[in-house]
Amino acid sequence: MLKNTESNRRFIKKNKVTVTKIYQKGCGELDQFNEQGWNLLAEEVSFPIAVLNERALKRNAQWMQSFTDKSAVQFAPHGKTTMAPELFKLQLAQGCWGISLATVPQVLNAYHSGIKRIVLANQLVGGYHFDLIADLLTHDDFVFYCFVDSIENVHSLGKYFTERNMPLNILIEIGVDGGRCGWRDIAHISPLIEVIKQYDCLHLSGLSFYEGVIHGDEATKKIKDFVKGIVYLTNQLSVNKAFYNSDVIITGAGSAWYDVVAKQLMLGSNPGLNFTAIIRPGCYLIHDTGIYQQAQNAVIERSQLACDISGELTSSLEVWAYVHSIPEPGLAIIGLGKRDIAFDAGLPMPQLHFRPELKCAGISHANHTSRTYQQNPQNEKNQTKPQPVDKRWQVVDIMDQHCMMRIPQDANLLVGDLVSFSSSHPCLTMDKWRQVAIVDEAFIVRKTIATYF
Amino acid sequence: MLKNTESNRRFIKKNKVTVTKIYQKGCGELDQFNEQGWNLLAEEVSFPIAVLNERALKRNAQWMQSFTDKSAVQFAPHGKTTMAPELFKLQLAQGCWGISLATVPQVLNAYHSGIKRIVLANQLVGGYHFDLIADLLTHDDFVFYCFVDSIENVHSLGKYFTERNMPLNILIEIGVDGGRCGWRDIAHISPLIEVIKQYDCLHLSGLSFYEGVIHGDEATKKIKDFVKGIVYLTNQLSVNKAFYNSDVIITGAGSAWYDVVAKQLMLGSNPGLNFTAIIRPGCYLIHDTGIYQQAQNAVIERSQLACDISGELTSSLEVWAYVHSIPEPGLAIIGLGKRDIAFDAGLPMPQLHFRPELKCAGISHANHTSRTYQQNPQNEKNQTKPQPVDKRWQVVDIMDQHCMMRIPQDANLLVGDLVSFSSSHPCLTMDKWRQVAIVDEAFIVRKTIATYF
Numbered sequence: 001m002l003k004n005t006e007s008n009r010r011f012i013k014k015n016k017v018t019v020t021k022i023y024q025k026g027c028g029e030l031d032q033f034n035e036q037g038w039n040l041l042a043e044e045v046s047f048p049i050a051v052l053n054e055r056a057l058k059r060n061a062q063w064m065q066s067f068t069d070k071s072a073v074q075f076a077p078h079g080k081t082t083m084a085p086e087l088f089k090l091q092l093a094q095g096c097w098g099i100s101l102a103t104v105p106q107v108l109n110a111y112h113s114g115i116k117r118i119v120l121a122n123q124l125v126g127g128y129h130f131d132l133i134a135d136l137l138t139h140d141d142f143v144f145y146c147f148v149d150s151i152e153n154v155h156s157l158g159k160y161f162t163e164r165n166m167p168l169n170i171l172i173e174i175g176v177d178g179g180r181c182g183w184r185d186i187a188h189i190s191p192l193i194e195v196i197k198q199y200d201c202l203h204l205s206g207l208s209f210y211e212g213v214i215h216g217d218e219a220t221k222k223i224k225d226f227v228k229g230i231v232y233l234t235n236q237l238s239v240n241k242a243f244y245n246s247d248v249i250i251t252g253a254g255s256a257w258y259d260v261v262a263k264q265l266m267l268g269s270n271p272g273l274n275f276t277a278i279i280r281p282g283c284y285l286i287h288d289t290g291i292y293q294q295a296q297n298a299v300i301e302r303s304q305l306a307c308d309i310s311g312e313l314t315s316s317l318e319v320w321a322y323v324h325s326i327p328e329p330g331l332a333i334i335g336l337g338k339r340d341i342a343f344d345a346g347l348p349m350p351q352l353h354f355r356p357e358l359k360c361a362g363i364s365h366a367n368h369t370s371r372t373y374q375q376n377p378q379n380e381k382n383q384t385k386p387q388p389v390d391k392r393w394q395v396v397d398i399m400d401q402h403c404m405m406r407i408p409q410d411a412n413l414l415v416g417d418l419v420s421f422s423s424s425h426p427c428l429t430m431d432k433w434r435q436v437a438i439v440d441e442a443f444i445v446r447k448t449i450a451t452y453f
Numbered sequence: 454m455l456k457n458t459e460s461n462r463r464f465i466k467k468n469k470v471t472v473t474k475i476y477q478k479g480c481g482e483l484d485q486f487n488e489q490g491w492n493l494l495a496e497e498v499s500f501p502i503a504v505l506n507e508r509a510l511k512r513n514a515q516w517m518q519s520f521t522d523k524s525a526v527q528f529a530p531h532g533k534t535t536m537a538p539e540l541f542k543l544q545l546a547q548g549c550w551g552i553s554l555a556t557v558p559q560v561l562n563a564y565h566s567g568i569k570r571i572v573l574a575n576q577l578v579g580g581y582h583f584d585l586i587a588d589l590l591t592h593d594d595f596v597f598y599c600f601v602d603s604i605e606n607v608h609s610l611g612k613y614f615t616e617r618n619m620p621l622n623i624l625i626e627i628g629v630d631g632g633r634c635g636w637r638d639i640a641h642i643s644p645l646i647e648v649i650k651q652y653d654c655l656h657l658s659g660l661s662f663y664e665g666v667i668h669g670d671e672a673t674k675k676i677k678d679f680v681k682g683i684v685y686l687t688n689q690l691s692v693n694k695a696f697y698n699s700d701v702i703i704t705g706a707g708s709a710w711y712d713v714v715a716k717q718l719m720l721g722s723n724p725g726l727n728f729t730a731i732i733r734p735g736c737y738l739i740h741d742t743g744i745y746q747q748a749q750n751a752v753i754e755r756s757q758l759a760c761d762i763s764g765e766l767t768s769s770l771e772v773w774a775y776v777h778s779i780p781e782p783g784l785a786i787i788g789l790g791k792r793d794i795a796f797d798a799g800l801p802m803p804q805l806h807f808r809p810e811l812k813c814a815g816i817s818h819a820n821h822t823s824r825t826y827q828q829n830p831q832n833e834k835n836q837t838k839p840q841p842v843d844k845r846w847q848v849v850d851i852m853d854q855h856c857m858m859r860i861p862q863d864a865n866l867l868v869g870d871l872v873s874f875s876s877s878h879p880c881l882t883m884d885k886w887r888q889v890a891i892v893d894e895a896f897i898v899r900k901t902i903a904t905y906f
Contacts, residue, residue: 043580046558080854102854105499125775125869127496149778152868180855181778181786324576325602325634333634339884339906400880401533401555402633415605416578427853431792453792
């Protein structure tokens with residue numbers, strides 16, 4: 001590890017724009033840091049800190065790639081979950097077809113980080129966005145698709161890209177009533193097709209959809225029917241020569257229903273139509289211990305193919321934070337808030353507990369006179385590695401910079417202890433961090449990666 | 454405006470680490486950009502974009518400074534709301550005593566941005582944080598206070614700062630049952646005082662509290678009693694010579710009850726005790742159209758002093774976004790999601806609507822054939838400035854990158870239109886942006902400022 005010299009310290013200061021929550025010893029250029037790193041358990045970083053377990057990341061990447069390979073579909077994972085190009089590269093190295101993204105700035109950040117085949121899984125709207133994408137399209141290595149679902153948007157794109165004398169690959173998005181974007185009535189899609197045909201620059205390359213807005217008891221059946229309808233429409237449009245290429249794309253699937261979508265797309269495949277099915281789940285790489293764990297449990301129940309793949313998806317993300325206060329028996333206040341971890345799909349869940357050595361005079365924290373817990377004999381023995389928390393420890397409320405955790409009155413927990421938390425909905429934890437640490441099994445930071453939200 | 458030359462374009466790329474959501478023409482060094490800027494209404498920036506109205510910002514800053522001046526209290530606004538040092542400087546220029554912050558990285562960012570008097574309105578916990586603060590304390594111009602509320606934390610701080618041979622100003626935090634941090638039983642505070650006395654390096658400088666966790670019908674009375682108790686305790690401790698200086702600090706107050714706290718602190722002031730009352734509201738500068746607007750309405754009802762100050766707090770923050778799709782009558786899908794705007798205290802509220810000119814061939818967007826709205830005569834006339842939205846336009850759901858807005862079936866709204874949204878809880882909108890644009894009344898970007906979350 002680099003020494004904590006004055007010049008290194010200055011380097012941290014100089015880089016303060018990008019180095020925000022992670023202040024750590026001796027190194028400024030975080031994403032170039034690949035050697036032996038800081039030890040979390042020796043408090044060599046600032047807390048809270050978001051960490052990704054390297055092994056779990058790789059395992060998750062492999063698991064989903066196996067799933068898509070066995071399903072004979074292509075994979076363009078949604079990059080909006082992490083917005084971390086280092087992780088996009090990990091996904092591509094596993095064999096992904098490309099990366100899906102949600103906004104034009106995301107596309108620019110990904111392209112300039114080396115990602116060349118991108119699906120903007122969204123409408124391309126707005127004058128300056130047209131400029132930015134058109135400029136990227138001057139690069140020969142850039143392969144780009146975007147969704148369209150309205151006549152207005154087709155006119156705008158058509159006029160702009162005609163004027164720029166530049167082709168644009170578009171995918172018609174199909175939607176469901178009461179859902180999000182997407183053309184609703186597939187029986188009456190000809191008005192949209194006719195407008196697309198007016199513009200030679202618009203290369204209709206296939207169809208797209210997002211089934212994640214379908215809910216309710218009948219969801220599986222509704223999704224099957226929805227996908228079936230889209231495959232049927234693709235066949236029809238193909239017969240009518242609506243597509244620019246003979247190789248047509250159909251792309252859909254978030255992280256909850258990818259098995260149903262992949263299976264239905266492959267069932268719809270027939271010798272008369274040559275289409276490339278591309279699924280787009282994004283959360284699997286980080287995963288969680290909340291809504292996406294539940295969704296994955298349902299996948300495993302539904303899909304023999306998923307069930308047969310060795311291993312499983314596990315949450316690779318934790319946020320570690322200090323106990324700031326135990327102001328009354330049974331209540332711990334943690335230095336972890338809405339600024340640090342997702343809270344929109346369930347409160348953070350404590351996972352591991354660790355008591356660091358006190359920095360001064362080599363005194364173990366546990367040797368302190370504890371106001372509340374001095375009778376507890378466990379305090380006398382210092383931990384050497386983090387332990388799973390008591391299941392009764394539960395976060396009950398969260399504020400901007402703190403959360404409140406209920407604990408039993410005799411809990412072995414002290415001010416200054418470290419607790420790790422998993423979360424529900426990885427997208428909303430990742431976007432709170434500009435740098436995320438990749439750690440090994442011993443909680444040594446092996447690398448930090450930048451996010452581009 | 455700088456020309457959109459190739460060399461400027463390269464500069465954008467080079468700076469992509471910090472330039473994330475705001476991609477704009479011709480200029481990379483955003484926070485140095487002070488001259489004529491990009492026109493939002495001419496779509497010269499990427500959307501969504503978070504903008505602060507310059508006039509409203511200044512008016513809010515002045516209003517609250519007037520309040521604190523007339524209340525004869527000092528003011529250390531909580532910087533965690535914005536984490537934008539440019540705004541801290543605006544606050545200090547109005548006469549603020551210092552800036553309050555919530556975490557050690559926030560303190561470092563503020564100090565290195567020129568903020569010299571800082572209250573860490575939180576416990577200082579953790580080995581590396583001790584190092585970071587101790588290093589800052591070697592700078593003669595750094596004036597720093599932190600909160601303590603436990604014997605364990607006092608021991609840790611005392612041992613560490615004794616070893617470093619360095620004084621540390623501490624404020625005892627007092628809390629309420631079931632609340633957040635803070636010593637609970639003010640009748641039995643002597644164990645904490647005794648431990649503080651063991652360490653010469655710990656300079657007990659006063660008391661602190663946060664009343665914002667007190668709720669319910671009797672909140673006003675409870676808060677008055679709570680503050681009264683703290684003033685009484687300060688008197689007692691002063692008599693017992695517990696404080697390091699004769700000038701003692703009492704600091705409290707968030708953005709909801711600052712009037713009650715300020716009044717109660719001043720009522721408690723007596724000739725025998727020389728204390729400096731410091732309030733710490735943070736949201737007033739940005740303000741909102743949700744929970745803090747409600748809280749401010751209550752302040753105006755309660756406080757004659759607040760009522761007598763000319764002007765009022767208004768929301769200075771809006772996020773502008775495109776209509777991506779109107780996939781079915783009565784439903785507009787907006788390119789604005791949980792990544793862009795607060796949603797924890799109410800959904801975003803549409804405020805203004807604008808229809809940009811189409812970029813290509815000088816054709817107005819309104820001249821398009823509109824699938825749904827071609828009968829609407831209003832479409833034929835192009836707006837020259839944003840108009841307040843129909844009150845029936847309402848966001849009903851929000852996802853990561855989109856929100857769903859219900860509109861009347863005959864609404865004058867098209868794909869590609871711009872809509873601005875205000876929000877409830879400014880802290881949770883600000884932390885989604887690395888650069889925020891300061892705009893004038895014509896929606897020209899006068900400056901962009903960096904945040905350090």
